[in-house]
Amino acid sequence: MRRLLGFSSVVLAVAGLVAVAPEAGASDGEDIADALAAVPRLTVVSEDAAPEGFRFFELKFTQPVDHRHPGGRTFEQRFTLLHRDVSAPTVAFTSGYNVSLSPNRSEPTRIVDGNQLSMEYRYFTPSRPEPANWSRDLTIWQAATDEHDAVQAFKKIYRGRWLATGGSKGGMTATYYRRFFPGDVNGTIPYVAPNDVVDPVDSYNRFLANVGSPECRASLRAIQRDALQRRDELGALAKADAAEKGYTFTTVGSLDESLEIAVIDAYFAFWQYQPESACASVPEPGAPAADVWAWFEQVESLNTYSDQQLDGFVPYYYQAAVQLGSPEAYDSYLRDLLRYPGADQPGTFVPASVRLPRFDHLAMPDIDFWVRTQGRELLFVYGSNDPWGAEPFRLGFGSKDSYRYFVAGGNHGSTIAQLPAEQAAEATATIRRWAGLPASPASARTYAATTPAGFPGFDANELMADRPRL
Template sequence: MRRLLTFSSVLLATAGFVPAAPAASASDITTELAAIPRLTVVSKDPAPAGFQFFKLTFTQPVDHRHPEGRTFEQRFTLLHRDSSAPTVAYTSGYNVSETPNRSEPTRIVDGNQLSMEYRYFTPSRPEPANWSRDLTIWQAAADEHDAVQALKKIYRGRWLATGASKGGMTATYFRRFFPDDVSGTIPYVAPNDVIDPVDNYNRFLANVGTPECRASLKALQRDALKRRVELGERAKAAAAKKGYTFKTVGSLDKSLEIAVIDSYFGFWQYQKASDCASVPKPGAPAATVWDWFEKVESLNSYSDQELDSVVPYYYQAAVQLGSPEAYDSYLRDLLRYPGADTPRTFVPASVRLPRFDYLAMPDIDFWVKSQGRQLLFVYGSNDPWSAEPFQLGFGTKDSHRYFVSGGNHGSSIAQLPPAQAAEATSAIQRWAGLPESAPARSRMVTTPSDFPRFDTDEMMSSRPRL
């Protein structure tokens, strides 16, 4: 699916260079957390040595314009190291991970991490739900503001904000509306669709990689659509085995067609250029073609069950965020559902879609260019979502933007050339108020084995669009 990735895949950063003050005991920090109004400690779970890991809920206003009104419970997790260390506010823009992962900025500052579930991703959803009033980028930013302000009672060091993909967008929007809450913002692979539907995505897709790779992908797509009956039987059998239905998009055949269209985008989003060699040739055995799509873009990606957990993303793409146009002109003679590959297709009919807000993204873009400060954007040169990046402008201060050469939607600071990685690392440390104790590059180390890896698909079973 061409939606933004659901969890940060940045894996490398800094560890072990921050002088650690004596950490609060488990009982001390648990008591402090329990004393924060609106915050509930759900559980304290196992964590790597030197850390404590908590699952939390936080009572949020459904509508921050009327905080005295209805409320809902928003899920958080907290990775605690030391209340005097820097703290990173992390969001995937989707659900919250229930394992003690650390984002790259958290590793760089060796700090604490507050991870937040985005509103309307279950179970962090008000009931009854008023999507058009309550699911906006401002309401979500206000969620993060309330959470950060509440936890600052304990975490007295400097705060940073980060996220990847939709999470990177979320971190940027949070900073726009509440610029003084954190001392630095590090968004990864965050698209900036300023004016929808005026896009640069298809121009990017027409030129990414080599002509040979692009041709092989397009040939496979055409072959798959010509063999839709054969592949459709496999999709039908797989759907029956998993109990999949297709009421939202309309049919399994329609889901298959959209998945074939999106597979080109999905390949460049997640695969490496070297994977071009593994693209099946037209006429390859159906099992080989099926397995390739399962790796890149499942032909059952748009079942009701796969869509259910990400409807809030598609809703926001349809009403505020914008989205890429379908890259399918070379397939038009084989399409049965032209024009269906849009966010509106993936939102159930029971959810009303208001008129698109054409002012929301230009407002964010103008703020970044005119008032943004302490911003550090990381993109991948082969990632389609990086075709429309945030740009620094005439009023942007103390900010940076980097592109990982050949990088995809999992690009990170650690993948940059050494000089750029050192520069980015130094900026983050400075924003966090840390001393320059050694050359930044020497502190870039691989993921410690006592922490699980970030997984781009940890939260979902199918490849995400954003």
């Protein structure tokens, strides 16, 4: 099943700014650690190593389980804070999944040389209430209110301009947050955020039928058919891999069903993350099974849907099944080889112990309508080859000071820095204006070019939901 990456995307947090200003304390010279300790509901878990000029904190923030009843049960939500200066702009960042425990900076944070408050999405462990009431507490409004409460609490320290950002599911989250709390931040920069307005009526399959070259599409379809025709051979490799890693398949039903869904999804996953030039590496039908297995490991592991691989992403699949929507399976050319037709849908990946309520058909149209009629200071970035951009957010007659860009040939890791120079400079200037900063001759390309000493390299396992999906 297509899984959005929770950005921290392949690019959002890879590099740093050109210049690093000296670190400033809290207001009136107060040390930032002391200022954090004074914020109600906030616990400083630790202060970790950070590049020169920055301080990096792991935090816990006490949130209501149900924001409609703020005096009721609570849970601890995990945050991190990359602090530079209380007078600098601050970026509220979420991947839509787990929070990174490394001091990485999103692209907007680099552009404004600001502070970054990163938030773990509710129900991603350990930020999960116990006992859990999924249908009541895991909604886009509850999550947006988590972000609202946090931003309001941190504004007592960081009184400058605020921006919100995220990629993929995090970009969706940033958009929903702005819809429900339009006055909280001065600008919102969602990256590669899908907008599945009416589920299951969508444009994904039409997009997938035409993306890239006919030759590349044909080679991908050929290896998928070959894999399903050799499922006993590849299934033996999957079984050995599962035994070595301790994988089980209770949620989807069997290793064979997991393998079939992974083969279906490999086409989507290829276009999500691979450049079209990678078509040259697609094995020919009849290639040695070990070579075919190795290719799928790079694109969509045939054991992706084991219980252990799914466990960390159940909150995403739950939300896709009840509010977010999801693409239909792109598998018409494989139907004669399928043993489990119709299984490639979000509910398949949610354990039976979690009840799925009826799908909320009003949630996404509400967000889409708001963006078109009332959205302000929104800057959307997409990749033209990314299947998740098949249904992007669209600006309308009521969208003010808002923009949308497509990276030509870009995938699910598209950034402002990858845009043509003029557009990259234009988008960079817009973000700096929203942050209350003077215009700069540099574009996002310049901001991405140099990493200050001490910033870690990009950690895909830590920052992305997982390699092949949302």
